[in-house]
Each structure stands twice: as structure tokens, then as C-alpha cells.
Amino acid sequence: MGILIKNIDALPSADGPAALGVDIGIDGDRVAFVQKSGSPLPPGFAAGRTIPGAGRLAIPGLVNAHCHAAMTLLRGYADDMELETWLFDRIFPAEAQLSGDDIYWGTMLGAAEMIKNGVTCFNDMYLKMDSVAEAILGSGIRAAVSVGPLLTGKRGDAGVDADSCKAFFRKWDGAGGGNIRTNMEIHSIYLFQPETLAAGARLAKELGSAIHIHILETAAERENMLREYGKSSVLLAEEYGLLDSPVIAAHCVHVDSAEILRLRDRGASVAHNPSSNLKLASGIAPVPEMLRAGVNVCLGTDGAASNNSLDMFMEMRLAALLHKGASREPAAVPAAQAFRMATRNGALALGFEDCGEIAPGRKADITIVQLDRPHLSPLHSHLSTLVYSARGSDAETVIVNGKVLMENRELLTIDEEKTTHMARAAAKKFIASQ
């Protein structure tokens, strides 16, 4: 039995106009049809559940292309300081205290927050990724999870733990009815030796894995790489073979024009994180230039410790606004472009090719936004209202892989009260240390 969303306005993708007054049919995990409301149902389709759509807007679920979901535990723990101080003096020591259970509940809290903000899919990189994947599986959200096989130690050890990486991939790739995909984390160029990075690149190719990496978040990274290697992180990534695999490069705040073209030519995607880049004073990524060059730019929240939110509506709006102001070009990132970055571009970057738009045959990842609110009235333009005026809290119903995860703002797969309680308990050790 399918799901029928009745008489709703929709923005099926960023590339077309709004569809007014349509019925959307969901059969299993996929969209079966989008048709004028009241038309006869296609033969063989029977609605086991009907969701009222009047006064609402259906959009493809938002895709958070760069996140560390369990960092919800450190939300507000350290603010208003340099990235290096923040990361090495506050965040890394705190993270060293996190147990698998802590990370499970932190991820679950992040999943709860994202679903409540209309996010249907995210890209995660963190520690103890089995705990992360367990929480994702339980929540029903879609995610790419990146496990890091490179042996850590800043410029100390070299090498790759291929076995545990392969085991993780075997266990989790395709889990949850295909909701979970596995990727390889290579945290960054600056944390590892060249031989280690090259070994990681070979492993990614062997596994056919995409690589999730931080690239040039700060000016300091660029300066350090230039000083030490005579070239910057994108060119180094290419030299080590990392760009031979599909890459999701988070940040790219300090890429130059040549690097933008290399990213474009090698088919790498860039996950732009405007809130985090501003908050950590990293700067403003050259997003308009990347878009003009044809780079697949998507959007992320980064972790809640540097944002301090996992609200992709906020990132979509901020991406649309920030680059207009920074470049003094009022059409630098138009509303449709921001919407595309927050949906289809993210889905493509994460390898979920069947996600990121509402169309027959696509995966049924749909967010329903309640429009009947003062701050969304009047309704001159669905697209403008979505990008510039709507907020995460306007997401009313969220469907992932054909399954309703939130209805009327109530989470159906996550015990919100217990999750919030458990995450708070896990975070207490840090509160005590303040």
C-alpha cells in the first residue's frame, strides 16, 4: 500500500517551476507519480495512507553534505575562538573522552534535529563510526558514513588500516534498505604524511569508495602546505591520487582559481558550510566562482560545535544571502541555485543518484513544509518563500525512502525525549569541565 500526498504545491526540483495542486504518490521506497490533484490514480496504485497537502509545500528532502552529527554533544561548548585553538585545545581533548554510547546518542540527537529540520540525508564523518551507523539505522534517515582507515598521529605514523575499513564497508554499505552508504574518510591533507595519503587513495580505488575530506578550510592550511610542499592541498590531493576517486571536499574556503578548475575537471564535489566558515572565522568560500566554473557545490552544516545548528534551511538561506553581499552581485547565488545546492547537488555528491528531486522513479525522500504561517505570508513565490523565509521549524512531515519519519512535527522513529535526555547525560562530563 502506497502513500498519497493530496493536493499539495510542490517544488519538485530547482530546475523547474512550482507544481500547484498536485497529488504525489509513493509506492514502496519510490515516487510513483506526480499529477494534477484529483486525477484518477494510476492502475495498481492503492493509498494505504493519505497525507493532506493543502496549504503546504512538498520539496525534495534537504541533503546535509558535511556533518559530524555526534558533535551535537559539544554544541555551545566552545565559541568565539580561532579554529586551531578551538579544534586542538577544546574539541579534540573533549572528543577523546567520548564513548561509543556517547557517540550513538549524539548522532541520534543530530538525526532527530535534522529530521525536525526537513533533512532527509546527510554525510557524516566522525569517530567510532559503528556507533554512528547504528544510530542512523535506528533513525531511518539516509546517510553516507565515512570511516577513516588512515593511521592517525600528526605527521607521525604512516599507513592504513585496510582490514577494519573493509569490515566496516561490508557491514554497513547498503544497510537500512540502501539508506546507508559507506565512504572513506581522509580527514585532511594537513594531518597526514604523503605516503599515508597515497596509501589511502589506493585503498579508496580498490574499494570503489568516495572520499570525504576537509580541504583548505583555513588560510593557515594553505600557507602551511605552500611552505612545506610548495603547493596547496587540492594539488597535493591530486598528486597523492585522492582525486582519482569521487571526492566530497568540505569547505574549500581558500582554494584559488587553478584549484577550482582542478576540482571541476576531476569531478570533485565541494560541500560549502557557510555558518561554520563564518563562525570559525575561516572566511568566505569563493562559491560564485566555483559555480561559474561548473563545480558541483553542495551545502552542509558541519558539526553543531561550529554552527551551532544542523538546520539546512538556515544554510540554504545563508548561502543565498552571503555571496550576494560578499561579491556585491545581487544574483550571485539565486534562490534556485541555493535550493539546488541543498538538494540535488548534495544527493549527487553523496552518490545517492536517485535522490534530491521529486519525480517518478526517484527515491521518496520528501519534506512537507507548512505554508500557512504569518512569516510565510503572503505567497508571492514558492521558491522565494522556501529559500528566504522558511525555517527548519516549518518542516511538518518528513519522508525518507518511502517511510514517514516525522508527522506533524512528531518523530515516529526516534524517541525524542529519551534521546535528548541521553545526549544531555553524555554531555555532562564537558559541562562539568567548563
Add this chain to the structure above:
Amino acid sequence: MGILIKNIDALPSADGPAALGVDIGIDGDRVAFVQKSGSPLPPGFAAGRTIPGAGRLAIPGLVNAHCHAAMTLLRGYADDMELETWLFDRIFPAEAQLSGDDIYWGTMLGAAEMIKNGVTCFNDMYLKMDSVAEAILGSGIRAAVSVGPLLTGKRGDAGVDADSCKAFFRKWDGAGGGNIRTNMEIHSIYLFQPETLAAGARLAKELGSAIHIHILETAAERENMLREYGKSSVLLAEEYGLLDSPVIAAHCVHVDSAEILRLRDRGASVAHNPSSNLKLASGIAPVPEMLRAGVNVCLGTDGAASNNSLDMFMEMRLAALLHKGASREPAAVPAAQAFRMATRNGALALGFEDCGEIAPGRKADITIVQLDRPHLSPLHSHLSTLVYSARGSDAETVIVNGKVLMENRELLTIDEEKTTHMARAAAKKFIASQ
């Protein structure tokens, strides 16, 4: 009979720590006490109404220091274009069609949106200000309303309509139990002749009025003023006598260092509108420099046609984030500073000296934020949670001048459904023209 808010955490002002587990007493229009929860009530205080505070945060109501509330009618009507095109080709022609009734409902919609976003006070400038003031009076929100006596016509007419200005002041100044204050609008330097501006300055002095003005929103204004007069708008405003009165200067995106010092020395306040400045590609105001110089910088949303929202939580967060990223200084606008800009600084700018903090004797303008939510958990820091993670939709209860305007997100003084309906009807003429 007073109001007792029981056992709540509070951020009484931006200048001190959070007060945990306090009772807040309100007597008439003022805060009577803030004391450890459960302490004996002061003699003579009787609570006619008790509001539960556990799991919540009380803050001074947010002050929106620059708004055109009725522009809610044009929300999403024209986006992603140059300010001059937007203003002269789209907005001004649309506004010419607005009746007093339209403006009444547009303002009421704006008041509804602001109250639902935890705003207790705003600074308005628009057309047909009697209709604006009527809506404000009905809503119970606090506001400074600016009426424009300068005869319009771009560099055509000169002169001032003093009589209607005086009549407006007599009718509205102090109305609504002191909730309404009147100011003089001088739209901008660039729209009027020098003699007209000088006449306006004399009238403001005669009336003891503050002046609400747009200054240097765009680089084009700066260039035009320099070309035509050999100096820029702040120095011209001073020359014409405008800075002899208290001034609320909206935008100041393109002020130079000398002008910042003039604004500081003359006691002018600057209303910073980060979303609007970004969206219209005006640029990024030198807020850190203004703050270092000691200018009273407050925050505004501007109209909903250039934002497209009246959510001061969003502006507070964006002000805190934007200037860190733009200046690459992670403490450029710390959370406490953004909170101060959104509360006390705004109240001072608008001449509501008794507002903008929660303390005995101050006006009871209080917003209660619901903390028990995934995106506000865990609670490492009340201040960080408020500025970086909270949203307008987290405002649960709003009190203005000792009167509850919203309780559990339900508006008590505004018919939300009717207001939204009437504003939509008023906006239809523009929808049809798209």
C-alpha cells in the same frame, strides 16, 4: 495583580551571567523583582497569573531597530536584483498602490510575525503612518513610529509639512500606555534637497524628536554624494543639522572611519541589518570597527521585502557570525555583543530607556524561550544557545509592557488567521502583476 514567572533561567542582560532558577515578578508594566526561585514574595506583591519557567529561558524582548513592517505584503515579490532596480522599478511602484487598509493589515502581519519571533519592540518607517500606528496599538507591541514630513519628489520640491507631522506626534506620542513613541522620518540624504533636509533638521529640534534615516546603504550612494557634494552622507547630515537630534541611522554599510567617529561623537545609533544588506548585495557594514569606536550599534531586519523575514533571532545569529567570517576574527562580534545589539542597544537607540534588560524597575518586555528541544540540547551555555542555536520559533511566551501578547505560541492580541487572510488579500494585486 502581578505576573509571576516561576523557576526560570534568565539572561537578564548581555552584561552579566545567566541567572539560574529565578522567579521574576511583574507588577503593572514593570519588573518588580528577580530573585532565587522559591524565596518569599516581596510584601505587597500578589501573583494573579503564574507562568511556569522550568526548562525555559527568559530574555529581554528583542528590539528590531529598523523595519518597514507593512512590507510583509511584498515578501518574496522581487528578489535577486540590484537595490536600485528593486527599489525604483519594483517596490516603489507597488507601494504606490497600497491603501491605508492594506498598510494596516501588512503592519498587523508584521507585528504578528515579530511577536511570534520574540520581538517586543520595533522601529518603523513607512507610508500612511496612521494606519501603521493603529495596527501597532491593536497588537500591543511596543514601537517607535517615524512619520516623514519632508515633501517628496526626487530633487524637485523643497519644504516640510510641519503641521501634519505635529498632528501625528500629538496623536500618537505616548499612545498605548507609552508603548508608542513618535520619531521623524527623513528617508535619506540622497532623496532630498539640502534646504529640505535642513528644514527637516530644524523641525526635529523644535519637536525634540529623534530622526530615523537610511544612511549609506549602498556604494552608489557614497559615490553619488561625493560626486555631487564633495562629501558623503554622514558629513552632509551633520552639515544640515540632522545630527543635532538623536539619530537612528539604518545600514551605514559604506561609512568610512572618519564618519564612524562623527557618528560616535554625535551620539548617533546605527541600525545594522545584516540579512538585508547581504540580500540586496549592498555589502557588509564595518560593524566591528563601529563597535570598537564605541558607536551604539543595534540590529534590524529591515522590511520583509529585502530579508525576507522579521526574525530577530536570525539577525542576532547572523550578526555574530558574519563579522567573524568577513574580518577573519573569531571574536569580532562575540555572542554577548550580538545579544546586546539585539536588546539593550536597540532600546537605547529608540529612546525606550527603560527597556532592553530584565531588572527591577525596567519595563516588563520579556521573551520566554523554550529550551527543551533537540536543537537546543545539550545546554553548555545559555548565551551560546540563545545566540547561535535558538530560532524565532523557539519563543514561547512574549510579554510587552507587562501584558502577555503570546502564550504557548498563541497570539492573544492579534487574530492570526484573520490577519494572515487580510494581508494575503491585500497582496493579491501584486501577485496578479507578476
